[in-house]
Amino acid sequence: MPSTNVSSSAIQPIRALGLKPGHCAVVGLQWGDEGKGKVVDMLAGASDSDAAEKFDFVVRYNGGANAGHSVQVGEQRYALHLIPSGILNPNLVNVVGNGVVIDPQQLVKEIRELREHKLTVADNLRISDRSHVVLAYHKLQDALLEQAIAKLHGRAAIGTTGRGIGPCYADKALRCTAIRVADLLNERHLLSRLTDITQIKNAQLRPLADLCGEAFEPFDPRKLLDELKPLIEVMRPHICDTAALLHGAQSDGRRLLFEGANATLLDIDHGTYPFVTSSNCSSLGVHTGAGVAGHYVSNVIGVVKAYQTRVGGGPMPTELKDDIGNRIREKGREYGTTTGRPRRCGWLDGVALRYTAAVSGVTGIAITLLDVLADLPQLKVAVAYQHQGKKLTNFPADADVLSAVEPIYETLPGFKGPIDHCRRFHELPAEARAYVQRLEQLAQAPVVMVSVGPRRDQSVFR
Ligand code: GDP
Ligand code: IMO
Ligand code: MG
Numbered sequence: 001m002p003s004t005n006v007s008s009s010a011i012q013p014i015r016a017l018g019l020k021p022g023h024c025a026v027v028g029l030q031w032g033d034e035g036k037g038k039v040v041d042m043l044a045g046a047s048d049s050d051a052a053e054k055f056d057f058v059v060r061y062n063g064g065a066n067a068g069h070s071v072q073v074g075e076q077r078y079a080l081h082l083i084p085s086g087i088l089n090p091n092l093v094n095v096v097g098n099g100v101v102i103d104p105q106q107l108v109k110e111i112r113e114l115r116e117h118k119l120t121v122a123d124n125l126r127i128s129d130r131s132h133v134v135l136a137y138h139k140l141q142d143a144l145l146e147q148a149i150a151k152l153h154g155r156a157a158i159g160t161t162g163r164g165i166g167p168c169y170a171d172k173a174l175r176c177t178a179i180r181v182a183d184l185l186n187e188r189h190l191l192s193r194l195t196d197i198t199q200i201k202n203a204q205l206r207p208l209a210d211l212c213g214e215a216f217e218p219f220d221p222r223k224l225l226d227e228l229k230p231l232i233e234v235m236r237p238h239i240c241d242t243a244a245l246l247h248g249a250q251s252d253g254r255r256l257l258f259e260g261a262n263a264t265l266l267d268i269d270h271g272t273y274p275f276v277t278s279s280n281c282s283s284l285g286v287h288t289g290a291g292v293a294g295h296y297v298s299n300v301i302g303v304v305k306a307y308q309t310r311v312g313g314g315p316m317p318t319e320l321k322d323d324i325g326n327r328i329r330e331k332g333r334e335y336g337t338t339t340g341r342p343r344r345c346g347w348l349d350g351v352a353l354r355y356t357a358a359v360s361g362v363t364g365i366a367i368t369l370l371d372v373l374a375d376l377p378q379l380k381v382a383v384a385y386q387h388q389g390k391k392l393t394n395f396p397a398d399a400d401v402l403s404a405v406e407p408i409y410e411t412l413p414g415f416k417g418p419i420d421h422c423r424r425f426h427e428l429p430a431e432a433r434a435y436v437q438r439l440e441q442l443a444q445a446p447v448v449m450v451s452v453g454p455r456r457d458q459s460v461f462r
Contacts, residue, residue: 013046014053016461017364017448022298023256024055025283026366028263029356029443031272031310033336033343034303035368035451037069037085040259042456044086045073056254057093057246058086061289062279063261064101064134064168066161068337072454076117079337082107083114083125084259090120093249095242098130099279099289100261101168102181103139104231111234127235128242129182132172136227137201137219138164144205147212158275159312161338169268169278177201181239184232187225194221243291250296258286258297264356272399275314283360302362302445304353306370306435309343311336315402318346318382332372347380347409350442355395357443364448367436370428371452374417379435382407383442412438420453425462428452 024043028034040058047054065081071088072078080087082102084094096102111121142164149157160166171178177197183190198219209216246256262281265271270282279285283300287293307328310316319325325345328334334343357365373379385392385405396402415431422428428436428450440447450460 012051012053013042013449013459013461014051014055017301019053020298020363023258023292023296024299024301025258025260025286025297026301026303027260027283027360027362028281029265029302029304029353029360029362029365030263030308030349031265031316032263033068033309033311033334034263034305035366036260036303037071037080038368038451038454038456039301039303039366039449040069040085040257041071041073041088042459043257044089044092045456047089047091054255055086055092055257057095057249057256058084059095059097059246059256059258059290059292060084060261061097061099061258062281062285063277064165065103065106065163066165066277066338067261069259069261070337070454073456077454078114078117081110081338083110083121086257086259087114087119087121087125090124092124094125095246095290096125096127096131097242097290098128099285100128101132101134101165101172101279102127103134103163104184104228104235106163108231108234122237125238126240126242126245127181127238129180129185129239130241130243131181132168133179133181133184134164134168135179135224137198137205138167138171141167141201141205141208144208144212144214147214148208151212155313157313159314161312163338166278181235184228184235185239187229190228191221191225194224198224246290246292250292256292258290260285264302264360265352267359270359272314272402273397275312275399282356283362299364300360300362301364301366301448302357302360302443303366303368304348304439304443305368306348306373306439307332308346308349308352309334311339311341311343315399316344316346317385317402317405317407318349319344320346324376327376328372332369347382347407348439349382349407350439351382351385351393351395353439353443357445362443362445365440365443365445366449366451367439367447368451370432370436370450371417371420373435374415374419376414378414379412380409381412381438381442383410384408410438420458422452422460425450425460428460
Protein backbone atom coordinates (compact mmCIF):
# COMPACT_ATOMS: atom_id res chain seq x y z
CA MET A 1 0.00 0.00 0.00
CA PRO A 2 1.52 3.42 -0.89
CA SER A 3 2.68 5.31 2.16
CA THR A 4 1.39 8.71 1.06
CA ASN A 5 -0.74 9.01 4.17
CA VAL A 6 0.18 11.34 7.00
CA SER A 7 2.89 9.69 9.05
CA SER A 8 2.70 9.19 12.78
CA SER A 9 3.84 11.70 15.37
CA ALA A 10 6.75 11.09 17.72
CA ILE A 11 4.60 10.56 20.83
CA GLN A 12 3.70 7.05 21.99
CA PRO A 13 0.29 7.61 23.57
CA ILE A 14 -0.70 3.94 23.73
CA ARG A 15 1.98 3.29 26.33
CA ALA A 16 1.52 6.73 27.93
CA LEU A 17 -2.19 6.02 28.50
CA GLY A 18 -1.30 2.84 30.37
CA LEU A 19 -3.71 0.72 28.32
CA LYS A 20 -4.19 -2.89 29.32
CA PRO A 21 -3.64 -5.61 26.69
CA GLY A 22 -6.72 -6.13 24.51
CA HIS A 23 -8.97 -3.84 22.57
CA CYS A 24 -9.92 -0.26 23.37
CA ALA A 25 -13.08 1.78 22.82
CA VAL A 26 -13.10 5.58 22.65
CA VAL A 27 -16.52 7.02 23.52
CA GLY A 28 -18.01 10.44 24.21
CA LEU A 29 -19.37 11.00 27.72
CA GLN A 30 -21.42 14.13 26.98
CA TRP A 31 -23.68 15.19 24.06
CA GLY A 32 -21.05 14.69 21.34
CA ASP A 33 -18.17 16.66 19.86
CA GLU A 34 -15.90 15.92 22.81
CA GLY A 35 -12.86 15.47 20.54
CA LYS A 36 -13.20 11.71 19.94
CA GLY A 37 -11.68 12.16 16.47
CA LYS A 38 -8.53 13.69 17.93
CA VAL A 39 -8.12 10.93 20.52
CA VAL A 40 -8.71 8.13 17.98
CA ASP A 41 -6.35 9.68 15.42
CA MET A 42 -3.74 10.13 18.12
CA LEU A 43 -3.92 6.45 19.12
CA ALA A 44 -4.08 5.35 15.48
CA GLY A 45 -1.30 7.73 14.47
CA ALA A 46 0.99 6.18 17.03
CA SER A 47 0.43 2.72 15.54
CA ASP A 48 3.57 2.45 13.42
CA SER A 49 4.04 -0.96 11.93
CA ASP A 50 7.17 -1.44 14.05
CA ALA A 51 5.76 0.05 17.27
CA ALA A 52 5.86 -2.25 20.30
CA GLU A 53 2.26 -1.42 21.14
CA LYS A 54 -0.13 -0.59 18.35
CA PHE A 55 -3.64 -0.89 17.05
CA ASP A 56 -4.27 -2.72 13.79
CA PHE A 57 -7.90 -1.76 13.13
CA VAL A 58 -10.09 1.27 13.82
CA VAL A 59 -13.76 0.29 13.90
CA ARG A 60 -16.88 2.46 13.77
CA TYR A 61 -19.81 0.61 15.36
CA ASN A 62 -22.70 3.10 15.48
CA GLY A 63 -24.29 6.20 14.01
CA GLY A 64 -23.80 7.48 10.51
CA ALA A 65 -23.09 10.76 8.80
CA ASN A 66 -24.57 12.59 11.80
CA ALA A 67 -21.08 12.26 13.31
CA GLY A 68 -18.48 14.88 12.53
CA HIS A 69 -15.02 13.96 13.79
CA SER A 70 -12.25 16.50 13.28
CA VAL A 71 -8.67 15.44 13.03
CA GLN A 72 -5.90 17.99 12.83
CA VAL A 73 -2.38 17.11 11.78
CA GLY A 74 -0.11 20.14 11.64
CA GLU A 75 -2.21 22.87 10.05
CA GLN A 76 -4.31 20.42 8.01
CA ARG A 77 -7.83 19.71 9.32
CA TYR A 78 -9.93 16.77 8.20
CA ALA A 79 -13.65 16.33 8.91
CA LEU A 80 -14.72 12.69 8.94
CA HIS A 81 -18.34 11.58 9.08
CA LEU A 82 -18.54 7.93 8.09
CA ILE A 83 -14.93 6.91 7.60
CA PRO A 84 -13.09 6.03 10.82
CA SER A 85 -10.50 8.49 12.12
CA GLY A 86 -7.70 5.94 11.63
CA ILE A 87 -7.69 6.58 7.86
CA LEU A 88 -4.73 8.95 8.17
CA ASN A 89 -2.43 6.11 9.14
CA PRO A 90 -1.65 3.73 6.22
CA ASN A 91 -0.73 0.91 8.65
CA LEU A 92 -4.28 0.47 9.91
CA VAL A 93 -7.43 -1.06 8.49
CA ASN A 94 -10.56 1.06 8.99
CA VAL A 95 -13.83 -0.77 9.42
CA VAL A 96 -17.36 0.57 9.13
CA GLY A 97 -19.23 -1.98 11.21
CA ASN A 98 -22.70 -3.47 10.90
CA GLY A 99 -24.15 -1.06 13.48
CA VAL A 100 -23.47 1.98 11.28
CA VAL A 101 -26.06 3.40 8.88
CA ILE A 102 -24.40 4.33 5.60
CA ASP A 103 -25.42 7.07 3.21
CA PRO A 104 -23.67 6.01 -0.02
CA GLN A 105 -23.65 9.60 -1.33
CA GLN A 106 -21.87 10.86 1.78
CA LEU A 107 -19.49 7.91 1.93
CA VAL A 108 -18.34 8.32 -1.67
CA LYS A 109 -18.01 12.10 -1.20
CA GLU A 110 -15.75 11.45 1.77
CA ILE A 111 -13.64 8.88 -0.09
CA ARG A 112 -13.15 11.40 -2.91
CA GLU A 113 -12.23 14.22 -0.51
CA LEU A 114 -9.62 12.00 1.15
CA ARG A 115 -8.16 11.08 -2.24
CA GLU A 116 -7.84 14.81 -3.03
CA HIS A 117 -5.62 14.97 0.07
CA LYS A 118 -3.60 12.04 -1.34
CA LEU A 119 -4.89 9.74 1.38
CA THR A 120 -5.08 6.10 0.40
CA VAL A 121 -8.56 4.61 0.48
CA ALA A 122 -8.23 1.05 -0.81
CA ASP A 123 -7.98 -2.21 1.14
CA ASN A 124 -7.53 -0.09 4.29
CA LEU A 125 -11.29 0.61 4.24
CA ARG A 126 -13.81 -2.19 4.87
CA ILE A 127 -17.57 -1.76 4.93
CA SER A 128 -19.90 -4.26 6.53
CA ASP A 129 -22.32 -6.03 4.22
CA ARG A 130 -24.72 -6.04 7.20
CA SER A 131 -24.80 -2.22 7.56
CA HIS A 132 -28.03 -0.49 6.72
CA VAL A 133 -28.32 2.02 3.88
CA VAL A 134 -29.59 5.60 4.22
CA LEU A 135 -31.48 6.70 1.13
CA ALA A 136 -33.06 9.97 -0.05
CA TYR A 137 -36.47 9.14 1.44
CA HIS A 138 -34.90 8.74 4.91
CA LYS A 139 -33.49 12.26 4.74
CA LEU A 140 -36.82 13.65 3.54
CA GLN A 141 -38.67 11.82 6.33
CA ASP A 142 -36.17 13.16 8.89
CA ALA A 143 -36.72 16.75 7.70
CA LEU A 144 -40.53 16.42 7.44
CA LEU A 145 -40.89 14.87 10.91
CA GLU A 146 -38.87 17.71 12.44
CA GLN A 147 -41.01 20.22 10.55
CA ALA A 148 -44.29 18.52 11.53
CA ILE A 149 -43.40 18.43 15.23
CA ALA A 150 -42.24 22.06 15.10
CA LYS A 151 -45.56 22.98 13.50
CA LEU A 152 -47.60 21.06 16.05
CA HIS A 153 -45.63 22.16 19.12
CA GLY A 154 -44.15 25.44 17.93
CA ARG A 155 -40.62 24.24 18.68
CA ALA A 156 -37.92 22.13 17.06
CA ALA A 157 -38.54 18.47 17.83
CA ILE A 158 -35.15 16.86 18.35
CA GLY A 159 -33.04 19.17 16.25
CA THR A 160 -31.62 16.27 14.26
CA THR A 161 -28.73 16.62 11.85
CA GLY A 162 -31.15 15.87 8.99
CA ARG A 163 -28.97 12.96 7.84
CA GLY A 164 -31.84 10.43 7.83
CA ILE A 165 -30.44 8.57 10.83
CA GLY A 166 -33.68 7.98 12.81
CA PRO A 167 -35.76 6.86 9.80
CA CYS A 168 -33.01 4.45 8.65
CA TYR A 169 -32.67 2.82 12.09
CA ALA A 170 -36.50 2.69 12.27
CA ASP A 171 -36.54 0.76 8.97
CA LYS A 172 -33.85 -1.55 10.37
CA ALA A 173 -36.19 -2.36 13.25
CA LEU A 174 -39.20 -2.66 10.91
CA ARG A 175 -37.22 -4.98 8.58
CA CYS A 176 -39.70 -5.00 5.65
CA THR A 177 -38.65 -1.53 4.44
CA ALA A 178 -34.90 -1.84 5.10
CA ILE A 179 -32.04 -2.07 2.64
CA ARG A 180 -28.67 -3.41 3.74
CA VAL A 181 -25.32 -2.98 2.04
CA ALA A 182 -25.49 -6.64 0.90
CA ASP A 183 -28.68 -5.75 -1.02
CA LEU A 184 -26.70 -3.23 -3.08
CA LEU A 185 -24.62 -5.95 -4.67
CA ASN A 186 -27.33 -7.53 -6.82
CA GLU A 187 -28.96 -5.02 -9.18
CA ARG A 188 -32.09 -7.04 -9.99
CA HIS A 189 -32.74 -7.79 -6.36
CA LEU A 190 -32.11 -4.13 -5.41
CA LEU A 191 -34.55 -2.83 -8.02
CA SER A 192 -37.20 -5.22 -6.78
CA ARG A 193 -36.67 -4.09 -3.16
CA LEU A 194 -36.73 -0.42 -4.16
CA THR A 195 -39.92 -0.94 -6.19
CA ASP A 196 -41.76 -2.31 -3.15
CA ILE A 197 -40.27 0.09 -0.62
CA THR A 198 -40.84 3.30 -2.62
CA GLN A 199 -44.54 2.44 -2.92
CA ILE A 200 -44.78 2.23 0.87
CA LYS A 201 -42.62 5.34 1.38
CA ASN A 202 -44.65 7.39 -1.12
CA ALA A 203 -47.90 6.35 0.58
CA GLN A 204 -46.50 7.40 3.98
CA LEU A 205 -44.59 10.55 3.04
CA ARG A 206 -47.20 12.29 0.87
CA PRO A 207 -49.62 12.95 3.78
CA LEU A 208 -46.70 13.96 6.00
CA ALA A 209 -45.58 16.48 3.37
CA ASP A 210 -49.19 17.72 3.16
CA LEU A 211 -49.24 18.23 6.93
CA CYS A 212 -46.10 20.37 6.61
CA GLY A 213 -47.51 22.28 3.63
CA GLU A 214 -44.70 20.97 1.41
CA ALA A 215 -44.93 19.78 -2.20
CA PHE A 216 -44.18 16.06 -2.60
CA GLU A 217 -42.50 14.41 -5.52
CA PRO A 218 -42.92 10.63 -5.36
CA PHE A 219 -39.76 8.50 -5.25
CA ASP A 220 -39.12 6.54 -8.40
CA PRO A 221 -37.29 3.21 -7.92
CA ARG A 222 -35.47 3.37 -11.29
CA LYS A 223 -34.24 6.90 -10.63
CA LEU A 224 -33.00 5.88 -7.18
CA LEU A 225 -31.25 2.88 -8.70
CA ASP A 226 -29.59 4.98 -11.41
CA GLU A 227 -28.31 7.40 -8.76
CA LEU A 228 -27.03 4.52 -6.67
CA LYS A 229 -25.26 2.56 -9.41
CA PRO A 230 -22.05 4.65 -9.70
CA LEU A 231 -21.88 4.94 -5.88
CA ILE A 232 -22.17 1.16 -5.49
CA GLU A 233 -19.24 0.68 -7.87
CA VAL A 234 -17.06 2.87 -5.64
CA MET A 235 -18.21 0.98 -2.53
CA ARG A 236 -18.07 -2.55 -3.98
CA PRO A 237 -14.36 -3.34 -3.44
CA HIS A 238 -14.61 -2.28 0.21
CA ILE A 239 -17.67 -4.39 1.12
CA CYS A 240 -17.14 -7.58 3.13
CA ASP A 241 -18.23 -9.54 6.20
CA THR A 242 -16.48 -7.24 8.68
CA ALA A 243 -17.44 -9.33 11.73
CA ALA A 244 -15.63 -12.32 10.19
CA LEU A 245 -12.69 -10.03 9.34
CA LEU A 246 -12.47 -8.86 12.95
CA HIS A 247 -12.84 -12.40 14.35
CA GLY A 248 -9.94 -13.50 12.14
CA ALA A 249 -7.90 -10.51 13.25
CA GLN A 250 -8.57 -11.37 16.90
CA SER A 251 -7.42 -14.92 16.34
CA ASP A 252 -4.19 -13.52 14.86
CA GLY A 253 -3.66 -11.44 18.00
CA ARG A 254 -4.52 -8.10 16.35
CA ARG A 255 -5.66 -5.18 18.44
CA LEU A 256 -8.85 -3.24 17.70
CA LEU A 257 -9.66 0.40 18.44
CA PHE A 258 -13.39 1.17 18.46
CA GLU A 259 -14.45 4.71 17.61
CA GLY A 260 -17.74 5.77 19.15
CA ALA A 261 -19.85 8.25 17.21
CA ASN A 262 -22.26 10.67 18.93
CA ALA A 263 -22.05 10.14 22.72
CA THR A 264 -23.39 8.45 25.82
CA LEU A 265 -25.97 11.19 26.59
CA LEU A 266 -27.27 10.70 23.02
CA ASP A 267 -27.52 6.89 23.40
CA ILE A 268 -30.99 5.61 22.41
CA ASP A 269 -31.30 3.59 25.64
CA HIS A 270 -29.22 5.50 28.16
CA GLY A 271 -29.28 9.09 26.88
CA THR A 272 -31.62 12.01 27.46
CA TYR A 273 -34.51 10.34 25.60
CA PRO A 274 -36.25 11.44 23.38
CA PHE A 275 -33.56 14.06 22.66
CA VAL A 276 -31.06 11.43 21.56
CA THR A 277 -29.91 9.78 18.37
CA SER A 278 -31.08 6.33 17.29
CA SER A 279 -28.13 4.08 18.10
CA ASN A 280 -26.20 2.77 21.11
CA CYS A 281 -23.36 5.27 21.14
CA SER A 282 -22.04 4.32 24.56
CA SER A 283 -19.39 1.60 24.82
CA LEU A 284 -22.28 -0.86 25.11
CA GLY A 285 -22.91 -0.49 21.37
CA VAL A 286 -19.50 -1.89 20.43
CA HIS A 287 -20.52 -5.50 20.79
CA THR A 288 -23.66 -5.51 18.67
CA GLY A 289 -22.42 -2.80 16.29
CA ALA A 290 -19.17 -4.56 15.40
CA GLY A 291 -19.88 -8.19 16.29
CA VAL A 292 -17.06 -8.35 18.84
CA ALA A 293 -17.87 -9.77 22.27
CA GLY A 294 -17.66 -7.42 25.23
CA HIS A 295 -15.06 -9.24 27.27
CA TYR A 296 -12.40 -8.57 24.62
CA VAL A 297 -12.70 -4.80 25.11
CA SER A 298 -10.52 -4.25 28.16
CA ASN A 299 -10.04 -0.49 27.80
CA VAL A 300 -12.74 2.18 27.51
CA ILE A 301 -11.49 5.75 27.18
CA GLY A 302 -14.29 8.23 27.94
CA VAL A 303 -13.72 11.56 26.22
CA VAL A 304 -14.94 14.57 28.19
CA LYS A 305 -14.81 18.18 27.10
CA ALA A 306 -13.69 20.44 29.97
CA TYR A 307 -17.12 22.10 29.73
CA GLN A 308 -20.51 21.04 28.37
CA THR A 309 -21.85 21.50 24.83
CA ARG A 310 -24.95 20.34 23.04
CA VAL A 311 -26.28 20.75 19.48
CA GLY A 312 -30.00 20.47 18.80
CA GLY A 313 -32.91 20.34 21.24
CA GLY A 314 -33.33 18.85 24.70
CA PRO A 315 -32.52 19.71 28.29
CA MET A 316 -29.08 20.99 29.26
CA PRO A 317 -29.10 22.03 32.93
CA THR A 318 -25.73 23.87 32.90
CA GLU A 319 -26.32 25.86 29.69
CA LEU A 320 -24.95 29.42 29.81
CA LYS A 321 -26.91 31.92 27.75
CA ASP A 322 -24.56 34.74 28.71
CA ASP A 323 -21.16 36.24 27.92
CA ILE A 324 -19.30 33.28 29.40
CA GLY A 325 -21.26 30.86 27.17
CA ASN A 326 -20.50 33.06 24.14
CA ARG A 327 -16.85 33.30 25.07
CA ILE A 328 -16.53 29.52 25.34
CA ARG A 329 -18.32 29.12 21.98
CA GLU A 330 -15.97 31.52 20.19
CA LYS A 331 -12.75 30.37 21.82
CA GLY A 332 -13.61 26.68 21.43
CA ARG A 333 -14.91 27.21 17.86
CA GLU A 334 -18.07 25.48 19.00
CA TYR A 335 -19.86 25.22 15.67
CA GLY A 336 -21.01 21.81 14.37
CA THR A 337 -18.57 19.80 12.24
CA THR A 338 -21.53 18.26 10.39
CA THR A 339 -24.17 21.01 10.24
CA GLY A 340 -22.26 24.20 11.18
CA ARG A 341 -24.91 24.93 13.85
CA PRO A 342 -23.70 26.94 16.89
CA ARG A 343 -23.30 24.57 19.84
CA ARG A 344 -24.98 25.42 23.14
CA CYS A 345 -22.25 25.87 25.76
CA GLY A 346 -22.22 25.63 29.55
CA TRP A 347 -20.34 24.55 32.67
CA LEU A 348 -19.31 20.95 33.05
CA ASP A 349 -22.13 18.76 34.35
CA GLY A 350 -20.63 16.45 36.99
CA VAL A 351 -23.95 14.70 37.66
CA ALA A 352 -24.22 13.67 34.01
CA LEU A 353 -20.53 12.77 33.92
CA ARG A 354 -20.75 10.38 36.88
CA TYR A 355 -23.71 8.69 35.17
CA THR A 356 -22.17 8.38 31.69
CA ALA A 357 -18.79 7.20 33.03
CA ALA A 358 -20.67 4.40 34.78
CA VAL A 359 -22.87 3.52 31.78
CA SER A 360 -19.87 3.29 29.45
CA GLY A 361 -17.78 1.57 32.13
CA VAL A 362 -14.79 3.78 31.46
CA THR A 363 -11.33 2.66 32.50
CA GLY A 364 -9.79 6.06 31.82
CA ILE A 365 -10.82 9.60 30.96
CA ALA A 366 -9.42 11.97 28.36
CA ILE A 367 -10.26 15.60 29.14
CA THR A 368 -10.24 17.76 26.03
CA LEU A 369 -10.35 21.48 25.22
CA LEU A 370 -9.05 22.45 28.66
CA ASP A 371 -7.19 25.33 26.94
CA VAL A 372 -10.55 26.94 26.11
CA LEU A 373 -11.27 27.60 29.81
CA ALA A 374 -7.99 29.51 30.37
CA ASP A 375 -8.27 33.05 31.73
CA LEU A 376 -11.78 32.72 33.14
CA PRO A 377 -11.70 34.08 36.72
CA GLN A 378 -13.72 31.17 38.11
CA LEU A 379 -14.78 27.74 36.92
CA LYS A 380 -18.02 26.07 37.94
CA VAL A 381 -18.99 22.42 37.95
CA ALA A 382 -22.47 21.04 38.65
CA VAL A 383 -22.19 18.50 41.47
CA ALA A 384 -25.92 17.91 42.10
CA TYR A 385 -29.31 19.22 40.99
CA GLN A 386 -32.16 20.91 42.85
CA HIS A 387 -35.64 19.74 41.83
CA GLN A 388 -38.87 20.82 43.50
CA GLY A 389 -37.08 21.49 46.78
CA LYS A 390 -35.20 18.17 46.71
CA LYS A 391 -31.52 17.54 46.04
CA LEU A 392 -30.89 15.06 43.22
CA THR A 393 -27.53 13.36 42.92
CA ASN A 394 -28.59 10.79 40.33
CA PHE A 395 -29.11 11.69 36.69
CA PRO A 396 -32.88 11.63 36.03
CA ALA A 397 -34.44 9.53 33.25
CA ASP A 398 -37.26 11.98 32.55
CA ALA A 399 -36.39 14.80 30.13
CA ASP A 400 -39.08 16.99 31.74
CA VAL A 401 -37.42 16.57 35.14
CA LEU A 402 -34.01 17.33 33.63
CA SER A 403 -35.46 20.47 32.02
CA ALA A 404 -36.76 21.65 35.38
CA VAL A 405 -33.67 21.05 37.56
CA GLU A 406 -31.40 23.81 38.84
CA PRO A 407 -27.73 22.84 39.00
CA ILE A 408 -25.95 23.05 42.36
CA TYR A 409 -22.51 24.38 41.49
CA GLU A 410 -19.13 24.07 43.09
CA THR A 411 -16.83 26.98 42.23
CA LEU A 412 -13.14 26.46 41.59
CA PRO A 413 -10.45 29.06 40.88
CA GLY A 414 -9.69 29.75 37.22
CA PHE A 415 -6.25 29.34 35.66
CA LYS A 416 -4.14 31.55 33.45
CA GLY A 417 -3.30 30.62 29.84
CA PRO A 418 -2.00 29.85 27.41
CA ILE A 419 -1.56 26.15 28.23
CA ASP A 420 -1.37 24.73 24.70
CA HIS A 421 2.41 24.32 25.01
CA CYS A 422 2.14 22.08 28.13
CA ARG A 423 3.13 18.44 27.57
CA ARG A 424 3.47 17.16 31.14
CA PHE A 425 0.88 17.26 33.88
CA HIS A 426 3.09 19.24 36.24
CA GLU A 427 3.51 21.96 33.57
CA LEU A 428 -0.19 22.82 33.81
CA PRO A 429 -1.05 25.66 36.25
CA ALA A 430 -1.91 24.38 39.74
CA GLU A 431 -5.55 25.56 39.38
CA ALA A 432 -5.90 23.64 36.09
CA ARG A 433 -4.54 20.51 37.78
CA ALA A 434 -7.01 20.98 40.64
CA TYR A 435 -9.87 21.28 38.12
CA VAL A 436 -8.79 18.05 36.39
CA GLN A 437 -8.52 16.26 39.74
CA ARG A 438 -12.04 17.39 40.70
CA LEU A 439 -13.44 16.01 37.43
CA GLU A 440 -11.63 12.76 38.13
CA GLN A 441 -13.36 12.50 41.51
CA LEU A 442 -16.76 13.27 39.97
CA ALA A 443 -16.33 10.71 37.20
CA GLN A 444 -14.90 8.13 39.61
CA ALA A 445 -12.34 7.16 36.98
CA PRO A 446 -8.72 8.18 36.41
CA VAL A 447 -7.91 11.01 34.02
CA VAL A 448 -5.24 9.51 31.77
CA MET A 449 -4.88 12.35 29.32
CA VAL A 450 -5.54 16.07 29.02
CA SER A 451 -5.83 17.66 25.59
CA VAL A 452 -4.67 21.28 25.34
CA GLY A 453 -5.13 21.90 21.61
CA PRO A 454 -6.52 20.24 18.48
CA ARG A 455 -3.23 18.80 17.21
CA ARG A 456 -2.00 15.28 18.05
CA ASP A 457 1.01 16.59 19.89
CA GLN A 458 -1.02 18.99 22.05
CA SER A 459 -1.64 16.29 24.64
CA VAL A 460 -0.60 15.80 28.24
CA PHE A 461 -0.35 12.26 29.59
CA ARG A 462 -0.44 11.34 33.25
P1 GDP B 1 -15.84 14.67 17.94
O1 GDP B 1 -17.13 14.66 17.21
O2 GDP B 1 -15.95 14.13 19.32
O3 GDP B 1 -14.72 14.02 17.17
O4 GDP B 1 -15.44 16.21 18.11
P2 GDP B 1 -15.50 17.34 16.96
O5 GDP B 1 -14.39 17.11 16.02
O6 GDP B 1 -16.87 17.46 16.41
O7 GDP B 1 -15.28 18.64 17.84
C1 GDP B 1 -14.13 18.84 18.61
C2 GDP B 1 -13.42 20.10 18.11
O8 GDP B 1 -12.44 20.48 19.06
C3 GDP B 1 -12.67 19.92 16.81
O9 GDP B 1 -12.69 21.13 16.10
C4 GDP B 1 -11.25 19.58 17.26
O10 GDP B 1 -10.27 19.91 16.30
C5 GDP B 1 -11.13 20.45 18.47
N1 GDP B 1 -10.26 19.97 19.55
C6 GDP B 1 -10.06 18.70 20.00
N2 GDP B 1 -9.30 18.70 21.11
C7 GDP B 1 -9.04 20.01 21.37
C8 GDP B 1 -8.33 20.67 22.43
O11 GDP B 1 -7.82 20.07 23.35
N3 GDP B 1 -8.30 22.04 22.38
C9 GDP B 1 -8.89 22.75 21.37
N4 GDP B 1 -8.80 24.08 21.41
N5 GDP B 1 -9.57 22.16 20.38
C10 GDP B 1 -9.64 20.81 20.39
P1 IMO C 1 -20.23 13.39 17.00
O1 IMO C 1 -19.88 11.98 16.64
C1 IMO C 1 -23.20 16.25 18.45
C2 IMO C 1 -27.41 15.13 17.97
C3 IMO C 1 -28.16 16.04 17.02
C4 IMO C 1 -29.56 15.96 17.59
C5 IMO C 1 -29.64 14.49 18.03
C6 IMO C 1 -30.32 13.58 17.04
O2 IMO C 1 -19.67 14.38 16.07
O3 IMO C 1 -19.98 13.67 18.42
P2 IMO C 1 -29.69 12.63 14.65
O4 IMO C 1 -29.34 13.34 13.37
O5 IMO C 1 -28.63 11.72 15.11
O6 IMO C 1 -31.02 11.98 14.60
O7 IMO C 1 -29.81 13.80 15.74
O8 IMO C 1 -28.31 14.06 18.23
N1 IMO C 1 -26.17 14.54 17.43
C7 IMO C 1 -24.95 15.00 17.68
N2 IMO C 1 -24.53 16.07 18.38
N3 IMO C 1 -22.29 15.42 17.90
C8 IMO C 1 -22.68 14.33 17.22
O9 IMO C 1 -21.82 13.42 16.73
C9 IMO C 1 -24.08 14.09 17.07
N4 IMO C 1 -24.79 13.13 16.47
C10 IMO C 1 -26.07 13.41 16.71
O10 IMO C 1 -27.66 17.36 17.05
O11 IMO C 1 -29.66 16.76 18.73
MG1 MG D 1 -18.40 16.01 16.21
